Amino acid sequence: MRWLGAHLALLVTAALAQDKADRTEFAAPVRILSAGKPIDAAGGHAAPCVADLDGDGVRDLLVGQFLWEGPTRWGARIRYFRNRGTDKAPRFLGFTNLKGGDVEARAPTG
Amino acid sequence: MLSGGFDNRVYVWSGLATRVAFGARTDLVNFTGQPAFQQPHVACHAVDWDGDGDVDLLVGARHGEVFLLRNNGTRKKAKFARPERLEAGGAPLKTPHGDAGPHAADWDGDGDVDLLVGDDRGSVILFKNVGTRKVPRLAQGVVLLPGKGGRFVEKRCRTNEMCAMRAKPWVVDWNGDGAMDLLVGDFHDHRVPQKMGNEHMHGWVWLYLRKPAKSRKPKPAKPPKQRNG
Numbered sequence: 001m002r003w004l005g006a007h008l009a010l011l012v013t014a015a016l017a018q019d020k021a022d023r024t025e026f027a028a029p030v031r032i033l034s035a036g037k038p039i040d041a042a043g044g045h046a047a048p049c050v051a052d053l054d055g056d057g058v059r060d061l062l063v064g065q066f067l068w069e070g071p072t073r074w075g076a077r078i079r080y081f082r083n084r085g086t087d088k089a090p091r092f093l094g095f096t097n098l099k100g101g102d103v104e105a106r107a108p109t110g
Numbered sequence: 111m112l113s114g115g116f117d118n119r120v121y122v123w124s125g126l127a128t129r130v131a132f133g134a135r136t137d138l139v140n141f142t143g144q145p146a147f148q149q150p151h152v153a154c155h156a157v158d159w160d161g162d163g164d165v166d167l168l169v170g171a172r173h174g175e176v177f178l179l180r181n182n183g184t185r186k187k188a189k190f191a192r193p194e195r196l197e198a199g200g201a202p203l204k205t206p207h208g209d210a211g212p213h214a215a216d217w218d219g220d221g222d223v224d225l226l227v228g229d230d231r232g233s234v235i236l237f238k239n240v241g242t243r244k245v246p247r248l249a250q251g252v253v254l255l256p257g258k259g260g261r262f263v264e265k266r267c268r269t270n271e272m273c274a275m276r277a278k279p280w281v282v283d284w285n286g287d288g289a290m291d292l293l294v295g296d297f298h299d300h301r302v303p304q305k306m307g308n309e310h311m312h313g314w315v316w317l318y319l320r321k322p323a324k325s326r327k328p329k330p331a332k333p334p335k336q337r338n339g
Binding site: 025026027028030032038040043044046047048049053054055059061062063064065067074077078080082087088089100101103105107108 | 116121123129135211236255260261280291294298299305306309315317320
């Protein structure tokens with residue numbers, strides 16, 4: 001019985017070690033910078049998206065954001081940060097607000 | 111370009127031949143009046159969920175549910191089916207604190223699509239796909255990032271519950287090391303009645319670089335002691 005118990009203990013230990021190994025670990029979080037300052041979607045509700053928007057082979061960054069425009073009026077717009085660096089070392093130097101047609105691309109309030 | 115809206119609609123701006131140019135906004139999906147969408151707002155992610163070559167739509171709702179709208183059309187001309195509420199671990203999927211922000215990507219590198227969902231308290235929950243590429247089946251969620259996830263940025267945020275909220279995750283290999291990293295957008299509300307403008311709300315984009323995985327091989331176990339006799 002002690003032999004069986006010892007082997008069961010070994011199996012449980014192996015299973016626990018495997019579970020710990022599956023947990024994802026991250027480095028301490030840092031804020032993405034643009035022109036040396038943290039990207040800050042004034043209005044909050046930042047929603048990032050990575051895509052090569054200008055077709056230059058390098059991934060750019062889009063950030064959706066909330067806009068408060070008065071006590072009963074809210075909306076959202078989308079900032080485009082063109083990547084001036086590379087995919088491995090992105091570098092952003094400012095943004096433009098994306099347009100839809102001739103107007104700023106906005107998601108309106110209800 | 112797609113975006114969820116405060117008014118329970120998903121909007122689309124069609125891309126034009128000229129890069130970084132879009133046409134006028136149109137409604138893609140309108141959830142107004144549907145029982146699961148009584149509260150604003152929705153967040154969306156377009157992804158080929160079922161591996162059939164076209165783009166489906168994932169929509170996160172205010173109360174924490176995530177819905178799949180399968181594309182029964184084509185990649186060029188989408189035709190979305192009725193919303194199906196996703197399940198995980200055999201039960202309807204719902205984030206603990208609502209405001210689901212879905213993002214689908216192959217998080218564990220096994221060739222299928224997993225689901226990550228941000229929620230109102232700022233956590234990011236991982237629902238691994240334990241099915242197949244074409245027939246996803248989500249396991250029970252595990253917390254990938256706890257609420258706020260270390261995203262305090264100033265003393266005020268340490269005691270203010272209205273900080274690092276409403277996480278919106280995006281999976282990308284940010285530094286090209288072959289491991290999928292995590293971008294997380296969030297919301298910090300520093301407004302007071304006398305100061306209500308946008309400058310008193312913040313939305314930062316946080317980068318969580320993934321550390322290399324530890325060896326999955328457990329150390330060799332010591333053999334049990336030999337008994338005499």
